[in-house]
Amino acid sequence: MSTNMRLRLPLLCIILEVILIILFGALVEYNDDTHAKMWNANKSHSATRDDYENEFYYRYPSFQDVHVMIFVGFGFLMTFLQRYGFSSVGFNFLIAAFSLQWATLMQGFVHGMHHGKIHVGVTSMINADFCTGSVLISFGAVLGKTSPVQLLVMAIFEVTLFAVNEFILLSMLGANDAGGSMTIHTFGAYFGLMVTRVLYRPNLDKSKHRNSSVYHSDLFAMIGTIYLWMFWPSFNSAITNYGDPQHRTALNTYYSLAACTLATFAFSALVNPEGKLDMVHIQNAALAGGVAVGTAGEMMLTPFGSMIVGFLAGTISVLGYKYLTPVLESKLKIQDTCGIHNLHGMPGVLGAVVGAVTSALASPGVYGHGLQRVFADAETGKWNPQSRGGFQAISLAVTLGMALFGGLVTGFILKLPIYGAPPDTHCFEDGLYWEGFLLSQALPWGPLHSKEYNKSTDSIL
């Protein structure tokens, strides 16, 4: 059977992990805040460095919130499919665990080695989780239609390109993007959309009956939604400068999400002929407000501005689910399982535009001495808000280009018939990959048969 993972998945996992371990052994070192010698060395030379100044205490609570978003948030958000809960949570777990290691290396390579070594600490952990988030966004587009081997291969390429794009934006163009409207959401979305375009399955309707939710699977998905929603203020503020920027980013994101939620409920009911709410919208569009302030959140966007952005993001996201997704599938052959274009794509672009405008409007009068804590080049005296805004816009264009090109190439690589992709008749089906299900190919539209699970059906519910 084509999806046989008998050797492919385990060998790939083992080989990748062995490579990772070797590279970590050769290249990775503790940074000054995690190194027994360096932290104390610095301390002994100067009386000003106390334990509470260790970056751990500024960043670790944010890191854990981000970590929850990556593993519980993304993992459970995708459990909405009725027969794909094990794979949603499980493959999310696998590719995230791989990606965060690979991202540590790739981001370390690109963003600057220290005497040939990559330095790690809580900030690198957050950045690695961020990069992983991008891969999980792309996962949302191909959910149910790709084997775990394909997903790992996708992660290898996407993480690498993510690091390159991030380097171009943050280091070369000097862009601001603390919450990753561009680097994470726009990149992950358009990369994933291009991959799913290349992997287009004309006969996917053979698995259509499984490409939907059941009552309890929608409740599991709400666990993911709510955790993403709650912790998004931590996500956007996790790597800003200490003090007011971190505080302000969390606050702006909080208001943006609240406004977005009201827009989501409003438009979900408005676009329904009976005025009913659609769980798909609530699960996804209510989060668009977090995506859309990913760039401008650290700036003086004001709660007022944040709420306007959040309201717009929720609105375009619901409208996208209702009117755009069907067109993307029928006209452009883009089969986007989770609708990432609506949750991450359009709101990410919106966030980039808002960031460019907010940058262009920045002034010393508003920011005072805080200006250089938000715009790094303000310190050098060369700062010019209009050109800053321009560079932000260029950053969006670069991101779109990198994502579409990278997704195209990666899509063709994933199309090679060597990864055990699931057949059209068995997409969105846990039984292909997980023990305990008895697949019945003679009854492709019939129920899953499993000694265990059938028995349990009789007995418990």
Added chain:
Amino acid sequence: MSTNMRLRLPLLCIILEVILIILFGALVEYNDDTHAKMWNANKSHSATRDDYENEFYYRYPSFQDVHVMIFVGFGFLMTFLQRYGFSSVGFNFLIAAFSLQWATLMQGFVHGMHHGKIHVGVTSMINADFCTGSVLISFGAVLGKTSPVQLLVMAIFEVTLFAVNEFILLSMLGANDAGGSMTIHTFGAYFGLMVTRVLYRPNLDKSKHRNSSVYHSDLFAMIGTIYLWMFWPSFNSAITNYGDPQHRTALNTYYSLAACTLATFAFSALVNPEGKLDMVHIQNAALAGGVAVGTAGEMMLTPFGSMIVGFLAGTISVLGYKYLTPVLESKLKIQDTCGIHNLHGMPGVLGAVVGAVTSALASPGVYGHGLQRVFADAETGKWNPQSRGGFQAISLAVTLGMALFGGLVTGFILKLPIYGAPPDTHCFEDGLYWEGFLLSQALPWGPLHSKEYNKSTDSIL
């Protein structure tokens, strides 16, 4: 159909959010700890203000725990109903997202403007979430019997009255209530009980078959319970003074909850003829210990005192579920879906009384220089423990009065036949509000019919 939300819900959401945005634009500003100019302005004038002194680092982890309680805790606690999981989590999400914005304004108006502006930061976020908690408590009383339009209207009034009551207690009476035994729990409970009294449905038994749990819905509800239980120490300590009061409050709450849990299991089994445990008690009464130390938690209650209070709270809560709730419904016509009287009402009153007694017993001998960090007026020299205790007792009376009066008025407003309240035959039913269910009015006692969900039943379980 009377519950038609075709236009009412979306228009209400849009109008409310537009009003919120306008008011935020006119009135809300960053406070000194979130403002780029102000934070750095202060810093540059004095060498003593370092980033780690930003209130963000003292309060944000607590805020996130509170946030989880509001959205996951309350949201999932109410998913115990077999057919109302979408609405429980979804409407909780909607009214919380609205309430936290509205509360920011109302609390800002009442508690003191700065040159005509409301200042926001992490403390205002926590306070807004607290106020939201009160609305969600009331939601528990009317769960399943009110449309989302009614819930939003209720939130408008309840948030406003909450802010007024909170102002009277904290600013005028100088009361202590860091964890909100009075302002949040007592207020939310009696407000909600009065609303549900006014909205009494004599024929609610037509929906009785849905007003109960199933196996998995009880497990989802336990997610809510456990998160509320775990993070209650953060809730009670979130806005106390820094240092020992915050630390002590968390500790007291931790012990109170642990003792409460043993009491809950004990009395749940004791009141059952077969000695079996009742999930309703475990899900709810085990939390009463957190409610009951909401006022005294920051004081020198001692672990010993906290455990006694927790044990009592768990006991009265279980006994309330067993013996009082049926009487409230049959005699007083109070239909309290979640039993908020047992979880928030009686334990809230207990907490207020414990707070009054503990205040009255405070002395400089016990508190030392820490006295004024708990009792603000100790600094002025006018502090008198007995009168403090008296003011605490008056605060309880004021809260009860405000809650009952406010609930009465709000109840009559919600009774107007313009909000699409669900019919008696379709209470506790997601299908009224959510896409994907096919309601069968011909079979009011029969199963929900849904193409999607019926199919899935065949195929997955």
Added chain:
Amino acid sequence: MSTNMRLRLPLLCIILEVILIILFGALVEYNDDTHAKMWNANKSHSATRDDYENEFYYRYPSFQDVHVMIFVGFGFLMTFLQRYGFSSVGFNFLIAAFSLQWATLMQGFVHGMHHGKIHVGVTSMINADFCTGSVLISFGAVLGKTSPVQLLVMAIFEVTLFAVNEFILLSMLGANDAGGSMTIHTFGAYFGLMVTRVLYRPNLDKSKHRNSSVYHSDLFAMIGTIYLWMFWPSFNSAITNYGDPQHRTALNTYYSLAACTLATFAFSALVNPEGKLDMVHIQNAALAGGVAVGTAGEMMLTPFGSMIVGFLAGTISVLGYKYLTPVLESKLKIQDTCGIHNLHGMPGVLGAVVGAVTSALASPGVYGHGLQRVFADAETGKWNPQSRGGFQAISLAVTLGMALFGGLVTGFILKLPIYGAPPDTHCFEDGLYWEGFLLSQALPWGPLHSKEYNKSTDSIL
């Protein structure tokens, strides 16, 4: 019926809680960081102690993560059983709430009283939660086969012995074990394995049909798994020294877990004839990496070393589930419901060995001035890495001996026919303990009958 809890459970709970309250009243005091008088007393005598130096701000976020692991992590991990979800989460809740109080006393007695008083604060809360974790590990071995009365009795003895063993290791032998590879995991595992050995049920196969998972119960269990996995860095770092040790421990654990996850997926597929993944492995073995760096995590293990340890831990854990657990049951008569030997036993021993080796390899050249922050006796000048390594190895031997002996004695105590142990035909069955199920003993292999739950089956799924 033998499992009748009519009086036994409630009386035991009440008596235990009353004893706890009395002992807390007599013995427990706030420590300096939670006491209104002491914190401020110190402050007023010296200008150097600011609120941000209160241990609360260093430890409380870690505490909350640990707390989530104890109540959500362990609680939901055990919901994988199809008919035992209420008991898994509920009894986990009960015995954890008891154990953390009892542990506060036992650890306080043993680790040093202050003028006859036990001092409590956030560090004691973490330590009490740690001890509780050990009891919950043992619970995993006897899950489904013991009444809550038995579990409470087990907790009484296990907590006591835990405190003694911890004292011997940390205070007498001067061992390092911040994340508890030995004190928590090895101790809890072998204690529990010995208990279940003594409680061996030759006819347990009468309940075999319920000793397995269903689709949704496996998803609930994944909630537990993911939370344990995410917060394990906080667990291992929660009570290390401030600054670089805490930071480094979190980092090492993060990498160990990531590598462990890839090993788990690899070997889970590899040992399956069809190359399919087994949910049991993913739910459990992926966590072994956290266990295995519980001792060495605070040392200069390096990310490289952490990943090797994590990879090994995942590998032996999967192989244990596949090949060792069946042998333990058939040959040694050890019925280990959750496979704690594979998740906590072997990885705990591995962690102890890794800790001994890493200790023996420590040197001032690598640690610099940080040496004494990891190895307390380095300050005294008597430090010798080889003997340190030796003491670590002795600590493992002591732990194994204490656990096996303690489990043996406790097992025989639990075997007394006075605790209402469930009959062989009704193990793994919520209906014995929880209201709302109608047990049908005439149909031991048939479905659970319950008016409520049967009705709901018809109507919702």
